[in-house]
Amino acid sequence: MLGSYAQPNNRPLSGWVLVAKTDQSAQILTQPTNYSLIWSNDNSSGNPAFFWLPIPPDGYKSLGLVVTTSPEKPSPDKIRCVRSDFTADTEIDDWIWSQGINVYGLRPRIRGAGAQPVSVGTFVIQNDAVALSSLINKNPNYTSGRLSRSQMEAVFRAYAPYVYFHPDESYLPASVNCFFSNGALLYKKGEESNPVRVEPDGANLPRGGSGDGLYWLDLPAERGARDRVRVGDLPSAEAYVHFKPILGGTFTDIQVWLFYPFNGHAIAKVGLIKRLSLGRAGEHVGDWEHVTLRVSNFDGALHKVYFSQHSGGRWVDSRLLQFQSGNRFVWYASRNGHAGNYEEGLYLQGPGDGVGIRNDWARSDKVMDAGARFAVVAAEGVAEPAWLSYERKWGPTEKYDTAVEVRRVKKLLPGKLKKALEGLVKVIDEVFGKDGPTGPKVKNNWSGDE
Structure with missing residues (x-):
């Protein structure tokens, strides 16, 4: 024994602790x-x-x-x-x-x-x-027993989530290829009047330069096409899968990424007003969300799942997940903001006392079977698609002022509720942001931990 194990007593005995032997x-x-x-x-x-x-x-x-x-x-x-x-x-x-x-x-x-x-x-x-x-793990070849491409796909299919969207969701995911093929534009700083249409596979996207602000993507310029692309295209949507060894090769993390062309506006709860739309506040082009499956390399069991939630997220023990079709779990995406969760419900982000930005999770007939439409885009021995190395923003910096958007709504509220709404301005900018997001490979959790 190397130590004792502890867990809460409100669930069946589970988990593990390592033991060791040596010459x-x-x-x-x-x-x-x-x-x-x-x-x-x-x-x-x-x-x-x-x-x-x-x-x-x-x-x-x-x-x-x-x-x-x-x-x-x-x-x-x-x-x-x-x-x-x-x-x-x-x-x-x-x-x-x-x-x-x-x-x-x-x-x-x-x-x-x-x-x-x-x-x-x-x-x-x-x-x-x-x-x-x-x-x-001092073995220099601790990742040498990596899975083959077919094994990776088989493991993912065994646990692949069903993604449920809110019944009132207006902004669904789409495949990257669909986004590009329907007129997504690449802008360059100083040459804003001459955007370039992105090739369907993203081959003409620039590489490197993360954080330099030189390039960004945007929806098509023509209004009709812009409106069509921003709502997403669920039939085309793909899960983009990334395999990586973690914790000295004792586990494999399977990151599952979804791309949304558009992130919708924030909706607040203020006292007895359950749903208060906040104008454009919270909107931005491009939204990448993910879950991470942590699978044991000792026995292949799904240990826990990380659900990304805006700028943060949470790990959930596999025994708390909802399953269907065997070992495949349910991933709920919140309305407009697409934050992930393992169960239906409401979570308010804000000052408290019944005031906050709504994160609404609910099951509907808008559902995506990630095991049916996915692509392994990154793992040892896997050729990465061109768009994965695009390190700049997947959307422009939005021009609206969150405080102005909130003030417009505040005028319609009685005095007591006006003060409560003021505290949400900072929360909206922290949670949603106004910048277009960077792609998966630029995020710290791509090569690090969640």
């Missing part, structure tokens, strides 16, 4: 020299628990705590410490539970496609500030 002559594992009792609960509760920190010898690190139901110190043979050069720093992960203490999971501090630290599956007691470590 004793290598001296990579060794017993602790002692234990320090760092916390125990009230024995009168009838469920005594004692949390012990292993004290490692010089040159070794502890990777987890030991939990007992007795005040007697555990045997030194109960656990192993690991030689320091096989360990890496950790940081607090998800909150697990609280009962006199806060218990959090641990994860490696350095994570990403090329990072070799491995999560052990242990936990930490926050109020003790215990410095525990993770493992390092």
Whole structure:
């Protein structure tokens, strides 16, 4: 054992913790020299628990705590410490539970496609500030057992989500090829009067130059075509899939990206007014949203899923997901903003007290089967499409002033609600932004972690 495992008690026992074995002559594992009792609960509760920190010898690190139901110190043979050069720093992960203490999971501090630290599956007691470590996979060929193209597609089809859009959704996804083929334009700074039509495969898009503001994409200039393209084209929509090793090759992350030609305006809830349209506030051309499936390389099980939500997102344990057609989960996209979620409902972003920007998730007959229409665009051995290397913005910087748009609506409200609405201006700009977004490959989570 390298440490103990903890989880909330409101779900079936699940999860994992790593154990290790070694050739004793290598001296990579060794017993602790002692234990320090760092916390125990009230024995009168009838469920005594004692949390012990292993004290490692010089040159070794502890990777987890030991939990007992007795005040007697555990045997030194109960656990192993690991030689320091096989360990890496950790940081607090998800909150697990609280009962006199806060218990959090641990994860490696350095994570990403090329990072070799491995999560052990242990936990930490926050109020003790215990410095525990993770493992390092020191095998230089730890990704050599990568999946073939056909295996990648088979794994994805086994878990591929069904994407449900809100019944009142006006701005649906489309394939990148459909966006380009229907008149998307490439603009260059200083030459705005002479935009270039993008080729269907994006072959004429410039590469490199991320963040230089020199180029951007926009909808077709002609009004009729512009209106047709901005609403998307669900029959053409594709899921763009990216495979990458994570956590030292112990897991594979499968990122699933959807492209929306347009992000709709923000809708607010203000007191008893359930749905208040805020003019153009929140609108912008181009919207990339994604989920990430974390699949265990030990047994192929879907561990958890990350749902992107505007500028952030959240990990959801696979046991909380809604499934249909076997192991395929449901991905809800919020109305207008397309933030992802694992269940239907409403979430308000804003100052609170019943005031905020609505994120509405609901099931409808507007649904996309990601397993039926997808393309693996990035993985070892996969040729990437030309458009994936376009690093500039997928939409122009919008010209409207969010504060002005909100003030127009505010005039129609009674005095008490006017003040409540003022606090949403900053939230709208932070959540939606006015810049066209960059593409998937430019985002930090493309090669890093979520």
